[in-house]
Amino acid sequence: MKPAVYFDEYGEEKVLQCLLCPLHCIIKPDQVGFCGVRKNVDGMLYSLNYGQLTSIAIDPIEKKPLYHLFPGEKILSVGSWGCNLRCNFCQNWEISKQRPKTVMRVMPQQLIQIALERESRGIAFTYNEPIVSFEFILDTSRAAAKEGIYSILVTNGVIDEEPMDLLSQSVRGMNIDLKGWNDEFYVKDIGTEKRVVLRSIETARKAGTHIELTTLIIPGKNDSPEEMREEAKWISGLSKDIPLHINRYFPNYKSTIPPTSPDSLIQLAEVAKEYLRYVYVGNIDLPGLSDTTCPYCGNLLVERRGMRSSVVGIDEKGRCNNCQKEIPIVF
Secondary structure, three states, X not given: OEEOOOEEEOOOOOOEEEOOOOOOOEEOOOOEOOOOOEEXXXXXXXXXXXXXXXXXXXXXXXXXXXXXXXXOOEEEEEEOOOOOOOOOOOOOHHHHOOOOOOOEEOOHHHHHHHHHHOOOOEEEEOOOOHHHHHHHHHHHHHHHHHOOOEEXXXXXXXOOHHHHHHHHXXXXXXXXXXXXXXXXXXXXXXXXXXXXXHHHHHHHHHOOOEEXXXXXXXXXXXXXXXXXXXXXXXXXXXXXXXXXXXXXXXXOOOOOOOOOOHHHHHHHHHHHOOOOOOEEEEOOOOOOOOOEEOOOOOOEEEEEEOOEEEEOOEOOOOEEOOOOOEOOOEO
């Protein structure tokens, strides 16, 4: 166990309030918060999953998905357990809803050494919700940066502003789930408020963290073209260059809603492209819709087949090799 960073005393003796995420769980002695990860031990809050890995693999960075950060690279990807949301369509519910029987225990320096041995210059915290592993990620990302290794998060963005700002100082990139634009859907189906996620996106961006966003399209829940228009307009207010990944949903965990239709994904992508320069369709093989093309001249810049990327239209100065416009992709 590792002492938690964000908590405070609450009312009765030895009762604590977790201040990591907006749930602000009130935790009595020997109890845990909603995420299952933070436990009150005799009036001190501890992280139960510090250094506990349930998954470890070398993945293409495009799988996160991150398309505009080091395209074509492989990255050491790790997951722990626990989550602070209640999505009934969770695709990794085996590790988000409970602690598996078997975990691998590592310390930050050990994980960095694994990355070096596997010739990965980055570590991705993914699979379950990394926010609930805040202390481990903070320690690892800080130590990794000293070794020239970058860190990325694949996260729901449901975290209070101060810890998000602190984490953003040592994390190179994030893919943040923006689960739609419907406030009622966020509250009833997700278990938080949309404004929390929007604040996290703004906080990370202000800190200079590379940001990409993903919206998983669930039929009948968040597939309204009008809502996608409002979402894309808001994103464009931050920057028209923020990549948006519109992904296909498949039934999982407790959800039996049929998969998203290809036509719906294509329609929503066209709506988003009215406001954003880089919109991608994922979790489905639709030719051309995961490629990067120049928003100024239409030149093919990065061609993607599955999780493989080929840079075909960007010169050594990061410009389109046809019209010479600068392209916001980090190499």
